[in-house]
Amino acid sequence: MPRPRSEHHPQSDSSEARQRPPALHVYSDRAEILQIADISRLSRGDDGRLIGYQRPEVKKHVQDIVNYLDTEGGLFPNSIILALSSRTRFRASRGPRVGDGLADAGEIEIDLPLKDGVRPAWIVDGQQRALAISKSKRKDMMFPVNAFIADDVEIQREQFLRVNNTKPLPRGLITELLPEVSSILPVSLEARKLPSAICELLSMDPTSPFKGLISRASMSAPEKKVAMVADTSIIKMLQESLTTPSGCLFPYRNIATGQSETDMIWLTVLTFWKAVRNVFPEAWGKPPAKSRLMHGAGIRSVGRLMDRVMPSINLRDPKAVQRVERELAFLVPLCHWTSGRWEDMNDLEWNEIQNVPRHIRMLSNFLVRTYVQRGRPA
Secondary structure, three states: OOOOOHHHOOOOOOHHHHOOOOOEEEEEEHHHHHHHEEOOEOEEOOOOOEEOOEOOOOHHHHHHHHHHHOOOOOOOOOOEEEEEOOOOEEEEOOOOOOOOOOOOOEEEEOOOOOOOOOOOEEEEEOHHHHHHHHHOOOOOOEEEEEEEEOOOHHHHHHHHHHHOOOOOOOHHHHHHHHHHOOOOOOHHHHHHHHHHHHHHHHHHOOOOOOOOOEEOOOOOHHHHHHOOEEHHHHHHHHHHHHHOOOOOOHHHEEOOOOEEOHHHHHHHHHHHHHHHHHHOHHHOOOOOOOOOOOOHHHHHHHHHHHHHHHHHOOOOOOOHHHHHHHHHHHHHHHOOOOOOEEOOOOOEEHHHOOOOHHHHHHHHHHHHHHHHOOOOOO
């Protein structure tokens, strides 16, 4: 594909050029879109002037879309937005007008470029989708296109910024939706699907020590007032144990087949965190501002301790929870979840611990090191 140049976008300061023309909505197929539309990559010319506005191709994202489109039943509900040359012509359909006066049906005529010629349209939004469509095996797929007439690159940039100015979906909303999706997902989302499902169980199951304590996007306002733990902290804790070879949940995943022993994963997590609740009752169920055990740093760090404790526990033992309690009991006087100072962590005040990588690393190292060295002579 030829690289777009600044002359592809003739500029004008006239009021006619700045006028916003009516939008167009059409359907296209995979063979048409890149015949007429170019991607205006962001760069600078030899004179230092800014050219284009699109970010580089994200190959992994494009391939994720291709994989989805090639599955049976793959849909394409998101339209691609084009800026069309003013040479584009529209002819309304003949006959009586049966619409509501807000739109006209008809035909658009777009002149195709000669070999190596300038394409008459530019992709304002949806470049990754357009590239994926061109690589998809589904040659018969139709997809929606919204377009507007604009030769002026400033108008195109303005629309590009407006389209991409919306906030991304909240992470909590995504993680709560993941367990309900059964189709093939991008790798990054698939890796969070099982942790999200376990998080959902921890939040809802009557036997869970976290029941009602995990903040979820679907909760009502009163429910969120008593939910102390961020679901992202729980999911990160689970994901780390599932994907790290030293994690206690890692053996229950078959990487080759993608299958998991969810019953054993659930039993491991449930057993350990029940014991944590019983060993630290004064720190359990309080807001993170009053208990660092319920804080993101506490959840992540104690999760790493879980990876060291649980491999030696027989989960089928009726007294498994009590055995984990005995493993953790010696930590009680050494942990300062609600008051005091962490002497072995640069004398940090209990409430100075923050949910940042450095503090998570310090706290988890302290817990694991102390657990491994327990019982050794001083």
